[in-house]
Amino acid sequence: MSRSFAAELSKLVRRPASWLLLGITLVLSLVFTYLLPYAALAGGTGGPNSDRTLPMLLPDRLVGNSLGGLPVFLGAIMLILGVLVVGGEYAGNTWKTVLLQGPSRSEVYAGKVLALAAGALVVVLTVFVLGAVSGALIAAAESQPVRWPSAGDLLTGIGAGWLVATMWAMLGAVLAVALRAVALPVGLGLVWMLAVQNLLAGVAAPLLDWVAEAQRWLPGPNAGSLVATLGAPTETPGVAAIVGGGQAALVVAGYLVVFTAVGGLLLHRRDIAG
Template identity: 30%
Template sequence: MLRSFRSEMLKIATTRAWWVLALILFVWTGFNAAVIAALGGVLVDEANGMFGPEAVPPLVYSTATSIGYVFPLLFGALASTSEARHQTLTPTFLATPRRGLVLGGKIGAGVVWGAVFGVVGLVAAAGLGALVLQLVGVDPGFGSSDTWALIGRALLAMALWAVIGVGLGVLMPNQVAVIVTVLAFTQFLEPLLRLGTAFWEWTAAIGRFLPGAATDALVGSSIYALVSGGAANALEWWQGGLVLAGYAALFLAIGGLTTWRRDVT
């Protein structure tokens, strides 16, 4: 298992995909965090407490996951599908005949690289976001243990999303198909589902189990939950983590029992 893990880490480190995605994540998350921080500062000043000063920093820092989770998801999926695309699965399975060990190595590498993406996103969100918060007169909240707990849970969420991506890539080895699926679901379908399910109590109870809603629950804050009104009906943070882990386990189990067992050439 350790040899397979090291092999997967080396494969990823020698490609451009990880740092290209990480760079885009940093820029996009930092931009959104700065915008939300600026708007949050204005609302605190002008709305006489519509948003309490203590509520703004979590919204800003959670952009690392609420907006950035698609990056570790894509990364994990690409890490799985790249071998099918470049036809390197055969030498991989020849070197490690037990396919479960290969999959375990990919999962372990996904956890590590997902956490790396989490660090990148949080540096952007908490770094640029905190700077803007200070400029608009809002305490960044780094003296609060709640802030650091949120940061820790955000790292966990990003690691879980990378593993979900690995599972999705195993289930759907076609790289183009998995990229289209990820982007369509995360950028269009799920936001519409979350907004649509917020109108009725019974649908809201179902909507909180969507992966993005579970992420918001795990992290503890999100601009999407605020906009859709889902914050009041959110799962507990540990429940959100279990839901994400469940999605990862489901994709990995189905993929491992189906496409991962197929003959390769």
């Protein structure tokens, strides 16, 4: 398995799409978390809540600011990464080539899972570093004191972000295995994350009690609840404390285990041909 992990990690690093997705993640995080709010503040167009804008951008809000995009937008990018890592073997018709080298399907799949987990950790850490630099620069520009979250809060935030990011990546992986493709899993995954779950939360849940109750067990709302309890701005799409942080962490972890297990089972039992 270690050889499969090393091979998958090397492929992930060498794949240009991985770097493109990381770049998009950082640009989205920087622009919507820091640049646009600060530009509105500096230009005097911050709106009725402008007095709250600056404190939200300072380093002590690093954890919440870094996690806010994971339930929807940054999570969607992780889903795409998961599809590419697993579905790329179907698109390139390379499963047989990989398996002829000696490793079993389980070993190759485990290597892909570990590579996705490592990639998710790198993404989360990079977002945190970008947020720390941005918050420190804004504090210096506005002559504000620089106060950082405690080490415990940072580790908790990074762990929660890693959990959510890996869950979305494994959803992409299981869709890729189930559909044996790249384009369709990406399309269906994005429709669910960017449209369906927002419609459920904004339209169906206020009207139907059973939808509101079902939301308490869906991956998106639990991811949003987890990051909300850690300080993510509730104005961010997908961020809302529907359930407590403990339940949210358990549900997200449960989905991660289920997605991983289902993907491995499907890969083991089904024809590898696309």
